[in-house]
Amino acid sequence: MYFNASDVTSFMAQKEFIDTAIVPLVSVDLTPEKMKQSGTEADFLLSLTSFIEQQFKGRLLLMPPFSSSATLKNEDLPKQLEAQLHNAGFKHVFFITCDHFWTNIGEEVNVIWLPAIPLESMDRGVKNSILEDQLRQVIPMLSTKWAQI
Amino acid sequence: MSNNRVSRRQFLSYTLTGVGGFMAAGMLMPMLRFAIDPVLQSHAGGNFIKTEHKIADITEKPVKVDLKFEQVDAWYKSEVTNVAWVFKQGDQIVALSPVCKHLGCMVDWGSDSTHPDQFFCSCHGGRYEKNGNNVKGTPPLGPLDEYEVKEEDGYLSLGPIRANTLVK
Structure with a gap:
C-alpha cells in the first residue's frame, strides 16, 4: 500500500492484515562532490521500496520518504517516528536507508542498510534483476520479524 | 477539324458538372468517413x-x-x-x-x-x-x-x- 487516499482507506479497513510500515530514510547531500552520489542513493532507495511495495502490497504500508540533509540528521527521528507508527497500529516498522549514519541506532529500531547501486546507466532488464536480487536480501529480514509475532 | 465540335453550351455544362462533382465529393467524403469511423477504430484494451x-x-x-x-x-x-x-x-x-x-x-x-x-x-x-x-x-x-x-x-x-x- 502507498501512503495515498485510496490505499490508506483500504489500510483502515484491513488493519489486522497490514501490520508493517516501511520508511525510506533519504539523505540529501548538497556538497558538489557528494551530490550525484546522493541522487543515486535516493533513486535506488525509491525504486527498491516501490518494488517491495509491489511484492508485499497487502502486508505493508510504504511511507513517503523521510529526507534529511547533513545538519538536519537526528538520531531521534526514527525512534520517535517508530513510536508514532506503533501507536497508529503497526506491529512492525522498518527503516530502509543507504546511509551509514542510521546504522548505529540499529539496536533500538529496525534499520535495513543497503549499498546504493547506480541504476541510472542500466537498461530495464538489468535494473529489474538487480532490484530482484536486492529484494532477496530484504525478504529474510522481513520474514524473520513476521515469524516472531 | 473533327465533326463533333464542342459547343459553348456543352463546354460550360461539362465544366459545371465537373466542378459541382468535386464540391459534392468534398462534402460527402468526410461525412462518409465519419459515418464508418466506429468500424475502423481499433479496440483499446483489447491489445495483446x-x-x-x-x-x-x-x-x-x-x-x-x-x-x-x-x-x-x-x-x-x-x-x-x-x-x-x-x-x-x-x-x-x-x-x-x-x-x-x-x-x-x-x-x-x-x-x-x-x-x-x-x-x-x-x-x-x-x-x-x-x-x-x-x-x-x-x-x-x-x-x-x-x-x-x-x-x-x-x-x-x-x-x-x-x-x-x-x-x-
Missing part, C-alpha cells in the same frame, strides 16, 4: 502484448513470464513490467495473474514447502491450486485472474485480464 517467451518452451510447470508495456499517467510515462504465471493444461496454455485476490501481493509458485504444487502468497499465507482456485480456509476470497492468451509467430502474447475461466 508480445512477450519474449516461446510457445514451445511452455511446460506443465508454471513459469514467470514478464510482460512489458508503457503506461501513461497524465503526463508521466513509465514502462511497467507485469508478470504472469504461464503453464500448459492439456493443449491449452494458461496465463494466471500473480496478484493475490486478498490484498494484492504477488503470489509465488511452490514457495511453501508443505504445499509444493500450489500458488502461495507470503503476505498472509493465502494458497491457490494450480488452476487458480483459492484454497478454502486461507484468506483469499476468489480465484486468481487470468490473462487472455494468443500465439504470435511462435511467441506468447498476453491480452487483457479477465476473471478466471478454469475454476468451475
Whole structure:
C-alpha cells in the first residue's frame, strides 16, 4: 500500500492484515562532490521500496520518504517516528536507508542498510534483476520479524 | 477539324458538372468517413502484448513470464513490467495473474514447502491450486485472474485480464 487516499482507506479497513510500515530514510547531500552520489542513493532507495511495495502490497504500508540533509540528521527521528507508527497500529516498522549514519541506532529500531547501486546507466532488464536480487536480501529480514509475532 | 465540335453550351455544362462533382465529393467524403469511423477504430484494451517467451518452451510447470508495456499517467510515462504465471493444461496454455485476490501481493509458485504444487502468497499465507482456485480456509476470497492468451509467430502474447475461466 502507498501512503495515498485510496490505499490508506483500504489500510483502515484491513488493519489486522497490514501490520508493517516501511520508511525510506533519504539523505540529501548538497556538497558538489557528494551530490550525484546522493541522487543515486535516493533513486535506488525509491525504486527498491516501490518494488517491495509491489511484492508485499497487502502486508505493508510504504511511507513517503523521510529526507534529511547533513545538519538536519537526528538520531531521534526514527525512534520517535517508530513510536508514532506503533501507536497508529503497526506491529512492525522498518527503516530502509543507504546511509551509514542510521546504522548505529540499529539496536533500538529496525534499520535495513543497503549499498546504493547506480541504476541510472542500466537498461530495464538489468535494473529489474538487480532490484530482484536486492529484494532477496530484504525478504529474510522481513520474514524473520513476521515469524516472531 | 473533327465533326463533333464542342459547343459553348456543352463546354460550360461539362465544366459545371465537373466542378459541382468535386464540391459534392468534398462534402460527402468526410461525412462518409465519419459515418464508418466506429468500424475502423481499433479496440483499446483489447491489445495483446508480445512477450519474449516461446510457445514451445511452455511446460506443465508454471513459469514467470514478464510482460512489458508503457503506461501513461497524465503526463508521466513509465514502462511497467507485469508478470504472469504461464503453464500448459492439456493443449491449452494458461496465463494466471500473480496478484493475490486478498490484498494484492504477488503470489509465488511452490514457495511453501508443505504445499509444493500450489500458488502461495507470503503476505498472509493465502494458497491457490494450480488452476487458480483459492484454497478454502486461507484468506483469499476468489480465484486468481487470468490473462487472455494468443500465439504470435511462435511467441506468447498476453491480452487483457479477465476473471478466471478454469475454476468451475
